Structures are given as structure tokens and as C-alpha cells.
Amino acid sequence: MARIFITGGGGFVGAAIAERLARRGDEVAAFDIVESPRLKELRAELPNLAFYPGELTEWSQLAEAMKDFDADAVIHCAAVVGVLNGASSRLWTMRVNVEGSLNVLSAMRLCDVKRMINLSSEEVYGAFTGDTIDETHGCFPVKTYGISKFATEQLARDFAEENEMEVIHIRTCWVYGPGLPRPRIPKTFIDAAVDGRSLHLDGGAAYRVDQVYIDDLTEGLVAALDHRTHKHDVYHITTGQAPSLGQMVDWIREIVPGADISISSGPYQVGPGVVAVRKGALDCSRARDAFGYQPKFTLRDGLEACVAARRRMQQDV
Numbered sequence: 400m401a402r403i404f405i406t407g408g409g410g411f412v413g414a415a416i417a418e419r420l421a422r423r424g425d426e427v428a429a430f431d432i433v434e435s436p437r438l439k440e441l442r443a444e445l446p447n448l449a450f451y452p453g454e455l456t457e458w459s460q461l462a463e464a465m466k467d468f469d470a471d472a473v474i475h476c477a478a479v480v481g482v483l484n485g486a487s488s489r490l491w492t493m494r495v496n497v498e499g500s501l502n503v504l505s506a507m508r509l510c511d512v513k514r515m516i517n518l519s520s521e522e523v524y525g526a527f528t529g530d531t532i533d534e535t536h537g538c539f540p541v542k543t544y545g546i547s548k549f550a551t552e553q554l555a556r557d558f559a560e561e562n563e564m565e566v567i568h569i570r571t572c573w574v575y576g577p578g579l580p581r582p583r584i585p586k587t588f589i590d591a592a593v594d595g596r597s598l599h600l601d602g603g604a605a606y607r608v609d610q611v612y613i614d615d616l617t618e619g620l621v622a623a624l625d626h627r628t629h630k631h632d633v634y635h636i637t638t639g640q641a642p643s644l645g646q647m648v649d650w651i652r653e654i655v656p657g658a659d660i661s662i663s664s665g666p667y668q669v670g671p672g673v674v675a676v677r678k679g680a681l682d683c684s685r686a687r688d689a690f691g692y693q694p695k696f697t698l699r700d701g702l703e704a705c706v707a708a709r710r711r712m713q714q715d716v
């Protein structure tokens with residue numbers, strides 16, 4: 400039984416990892432600005448899951464929470480997430496993602512916590528130079544979000560070395576699954592298909608990106624947390640595959656016959672006028688060789704699981 404402090408523990412990834420750790424018997428603290436409905440639901444069921452309200456940029460709130468909880472390790476999920484959020488407030492993104500991460504590291508030093516698993520992103524690479532890339536690919540982030548995530552990695556390397564800490568960076572890509580609390584591909588298409596609504600997206604059919612099902616990500620995170628002799632400080636945890644968004648839409652139409660959803664050719668835009676850089680698949684063999692990470696869900700499997708969850712949700716209301 401370990402004591403794990405999760406920043407952003409109310410978020411999509413944070414709550415999922417909190418649930419997995421608490422269910423196996425770890426003592427878990429979820430630090431977040433507010434208690435999300437998902438976290439509230441989980442805490443009603445799991446007495447070994449605590450909530451610490453706090454703001455990452457407020458050093459004293461963070462330090463007091465970490466001191467009170469007496470953690471063995473930290474999983475750092477809290478962040479301003481995504482290219483559009485990063486662009487809408489560059490300064491705040493830097494404050495939360497960079498200054499906030501330094502606060503977490505400083506609180507760890509204060510409380511003598513030696514290990515952190517840091518959630519990083521494929522955005523640290525900028526444009527991919529091949530269909531599949533591994534962790535040695537150059538990092539030339541082009542958007543505020545990716546710049547903040549790479550700055551965090553580099554600062555953590557410096558900090559960890561000086562303070563004899565271990566920080567493992569997990570670079571994941573688009574994470575999806577039941578319970579994602581915001582509109583985003585593939586959720587938008589799945590919800591429209593199951594609810595019987597039309598949805599057409601202009602551009603992006605040929606865009607290839609690695610999409611990982613939430614259960615695979617949390618399994619990989621736990622394996623990285625449990626592994627004690629890391630040869631590397633950065634690992635990919637995704638699927639190692641990058642089907643096109645057009646293929647993804649075709650699969651949803653197969654799973655939900657009659658779905659009125661489509662995506663046209665042309666560049667994929669993250670938001671109006673923001674053309675996405677080239678992506679692709681993230682090779683996961685380093686994580687497989689080091690701690691046995693093996694994704695169980697192909698994108699098609701994950702889409703089926705999401706459709707089933709959406710149908711169950713509809714029946715419940």
C-alpha cells in the first residue's frame with residue numbers, strides 16, 4: 400500500500416488514475432481547484448480517496464496539502480490542457496503549467512517526496528517528422544501548451560538532478576474514453592451518432608493521430624509508478640497506431656449503423672484558423688520493454704466501449 404498524491408485529481412486522467420490506485424488499496428489524495436462530480440462520486444464509494452482543494456500557483460496551499468497527506472509519490476496531472484486553452488491565455492498557461500509544476504517539485508522537496516510521474520504530451524515534439532516516432536525525436540514545440548509541457552520536463556530534469564529526485568515523464572497523445580467531461584474528438588462524433596444527431600466536420604479526414612483509451616493510459620501510468628529501476632526518464636504511453644480521423648468516423652458508422660456523421664478532406668483545424676501540425680503514432684516499445692506496457696484497446700475497440708457507455712447513459716436517464 401502506497402500513499403499517492405495526485406495533482407489535478409478531479410480531472411479526466413487524474414480521477415481515472417485516482418480510482419485505479421484507490422481500488423487496489425493505495426491511499427490516494429486528489430489535489431484540485433474544485434471537486435469534480437466524478438471525484439465526488441468516487442469518494443462516496445472509496446474511503447481511501449481524499450480530496451484536497453487548492454490552487455497549484457498558491458505555494459502554501461499545495462505545500463500544506465502535501466505535508467498533511469505525507470505522500471510517497473506524486474502523479475502530476477494538473478495543467479491548463481490543450482492547444483486552444485493554451486492559446487487563449489498564454490500567461491496563465493505558463494503560470495499554471497510551468498510555475499505550478501515548479502511549486503509541486505518544491506513541495507516535494509519540502510516534504511521529502513522523491514518520485515514523480517509527470518503527465519506530458521506529444522505536443523512537446525511540435526511537427527512529427529515521420530509516421531511513427533520514438534522518444535528520441537527532437538522536441539520543437541510550436542504552441543504555448545506544448546512549450547509549457549516541454550519547459551516543465553526540462554525544469555524537472557534540472558530540479559530532480561539537483562535534489563536527488565526521480566521524475567518520469569509520460570508523453571501521451573489524445574486520450575479518450577467514457578467520462579471525458581468536455582466536447583472533443585472522438586466523443587463529439589460518438590455522442591452525435593448515439594443520440595441520433597448529425598455532425599459534419601470540415602477537414603481532417605486524412606489526419607493521423609495516436610488516440611489512447613483511458614484504461615490503457617492509467618494501466619501504463621501505474622506500471623511506470625510501480626517500476627523501480629527506470630533506465631529512461633521519458634516514455635510513450637499510447638497505442639503505437641495512428642489511424643486517420645476518416646477511418647475513425649467510418650468505424651463509428653459501422654458500430655452505430657445509420658449514424659449521420661462525416662468528416663471531409665482538407666487540413667485538420669484544432670480550432671477556427673488553427674491548422675494542426677503533422678502528428679502520427681508514438682512508438683511504445685520503450686515502455687513495453689521497461690515495464691511491460693501493452694495497450695489492450697485498438698481505436699476501434701475503444702470506440703465500441705465508448706458507444707456502449709453512451710448507450711448505457713441514455714438508458715439511465
Ligand SMILES: NC(=O)c1ccc[n+]([C@@H]2O[C@H](COP(=O)([O-])OP(=O)(O)OC[C@H]3O[C@@H](n4cnc5c(N)ncnc54)[C@H](O)[C@@H]3O)[C@@H](O)[C@H]2O)c1
Pocket residue numbers: 406407408409410411412413430431432433435453454455456475476477478479480481495499518519520521571572573574575
Ligand atoms: N487529455 C488528453 O488528451 C491529454 C493528452 C496529453 C497529455 N495530457 C496531460 O494529462 C494531464 C491531465 O489531463 P486531463 O485530460 O485530465 O485534463 P483535465 O483538464 O481533465 O484535468 C486537469 C485538472 O487539473 C486541474 N487544474 C487545472 N489548473 C489547476 C490549478 N491551477 N490548480 C489546481 N488544479 C488545477 C483542473 O481543475 C482539472 O481537474 C495534463 O497534464 C495534460 O497536459 C492530456
